Amino acid sequence: MSPAEEVMRDVADVVMPDLLSGSIPYQIRLLQIASYKSFEQRVTGYGSAPRYFGMLKIVEANPGIPQARLAEAIYLDRSSLVPILETLTREGWTLRRKTATDKRVRRVFLTDTGQARLQALEAEVRAHETMVVKGLTAADKSTLLGLLARVDANLRDYFGETA
Amino acid sequence: MSPAEEVMRDVADVVMPDLLSGSIPYQIRLLQIASYKSFEQRVTGYGSAPRYFGMLKIVEANPGIPQARLAEAIYLDRSSLVPILETLTREGWTLRRKTATDKRVRRVFLTDTGQARLQALEAEVRAHETMVVKGLTAADKSTLLGLLARVDANLRDYFGETA
DNA sequence: TATTGTTATACTCTATAACTATA
DNA sequence: TATAGTTATAGAGTATAACAATA
Numbered sequence: 001m002s003p004a005e006e007v008m009r010d011v012a013d014v015v016m017p018d019l020l021s022g023s024i025p026y027q028i029r030l031l032q033i034a035s036y037k038s039f040e041q042r043v044t045g046y047g048s049a050p051r052y053f054g055m056l057k058i059v060e061a062n063p064g065i066p067q068a069r070l071a072e073a074i075y076l077d078r079s080s081l082v083p084i085l086e087t088l089t090r091e092g093w094t095l096r097r098k099t100a101t102d103k104r105v106r107r108v109f110l111t112d113t114g115q116a117r118l119q120a121l122e123a124e125v126r127a128h129e130t131m132v133v134k135g136l137t138a139a140d141k142s143t144l145l146g147l148l149a150r151v152d153a154n155l156r157d158y159f160g161e162t163a
Numbered sequence: 164m165s166p167a168e169e170v171m172r173d174v175a176d177v178v179m180p181d182l183l184s185g186s187i188p189y190q191i192r193l194l195q196i197a198s199y200k201s202f203e204q205r206v207t208g209y210g211s212a213p214r215y216f217g218m219l220k221i222v223e224a225n226p227g228i229p230q231a232r233l234a235e236a237i238y239l240d241r242s243s244l245v246p247i248l249e250t251l252t253r254e255g256w257t258l259r260r261k262t263a264t265d266k267r268v269r270r271v272f273l274t275d276t277g278q279a280r281l282q283a284l285e286a287e288v289r290a291h292e293t294m295v296v297k298g299l300t301a302a303d304k305s306t307l308l309g310l311l312a313r314v315d316a317n318l319r320d321y322f323g324e325t326a
Numbered sequence: 327t328a329t330t331g332t333t334a335t336a337c338t339c340t341a342t343a344a345c346t347a348t349a
Numbered sequence: 350t351a352t353a354g355t356t357a358t359a360g361a362g363t364a365t366a367a368c369a370a371t372a
Binding site: 076077079080083084102103104105 | 362363364365366370371372
Binding site for chain 1: 169170171172173174176177178179180182183185186187188189190191192193194195196197198199201202217220221223224225227228229232233235236238262264265268270285288291292294295296297298299303304306307308310311312313314315317318319321322
């Protein structure tokens with residue numbers, strides 16, 4: 001068997017192109033996938049809530065937010081939010097109330113038990129974040145968030161110009 | 164109408180919780196979504212290839228890589244890779260050849276035209292990256308990649324310990 | 327006319343399990 | 350027994366278009 005006929009048997013032997021290793025969007029993408037997977041794997045026992053933790057925190061901070069505003073805040077079409085709220089309402093996290101002054105609008109709230117369970121979930125979220133940023137000093141984290149914010153500003157400019 | 168009855172009309176009025184603004188995994192997640200969306204919106208005329216650019220670069224750097232190794236390199240199940248390769252092969256980017264020494268294995272290559280078109284696509288990818296990191300110095304980019312690599316190391320440790 | 331929430335629908339992406347052929 | 354590729358299938362998650370109610 002000539003060397004050219006041998007078959008690669010181990011991922012460790014795969015050559016990663018420099019272009020990818022040095023690409024900030026590519027690294028962010030890989031990191032996001034790994035971070036999200038580890039989060040979902042670790043945080044169990046909260047039904048569908050972990051994946052909507054950010055959204056639930058926004059509801060907590062904006063009690064009675066209209067569905068359309070909530071959808072915009074998490075960059076979803078308002079039709080995509082409907083099944084999510086149905087699930088979270090069925091699981092007891094959220095409730096929707098009609099608005100007296102504008103009968104088109106339904107306002108979203110946390111239930112009392114949703115509020116309480118969100119505290120417990122938040123502790124798990126913080127623990128996960130601690131794992132993710134282990135070894136980074138407060139200055140490192142601040143630097144990282146600052147650089148990510150600058151990248152985010154570029155993307156907002158881009159969408160602002162093209163929208 | 165009492166103030167409490169007024170309805171929020173603008174996303175700008177939504178309060179973003181500090182926990183989210185200061186969360187590195189959450190910011191990475193939002194950034195990834197925005198970055199990927201801007202990339203797909205900008206780079207057109209290359210069929211399905213833009214979303215698999217990273218994979219195509221890995222094939223380029225590892226000509227003849229077995230499907231199973233390629234799937235591992237991009238963190239996909241090997242069954243998920245099959246329809247992707249069927250599409251890219253149908254569009255003329257890739258080809259698969261059986262291996263003489265191990266008849267189970269199919270090795271993946273770029274076609275000549277795939278190789279040539281990948282050069283043109285790469286120019287678009289670089290232009291997109293330039294937009295994303297606009298305003299960052301070489302030192303900033305290096306710092307950002309270094310901090311992301313440290314986060315990535317934490318996640319690899321985590322998966323290494325739990326797998 | 328425009329907005330809100332909803333429904334119907336379709337498409338993309340992914341994993342799991344089971345199969346075949348080979349090793 | 351284990352591995353490589355495939356197929357069938359199912360489940361998220363999302364968007365678009367069209368609708369009724371309301372502004």
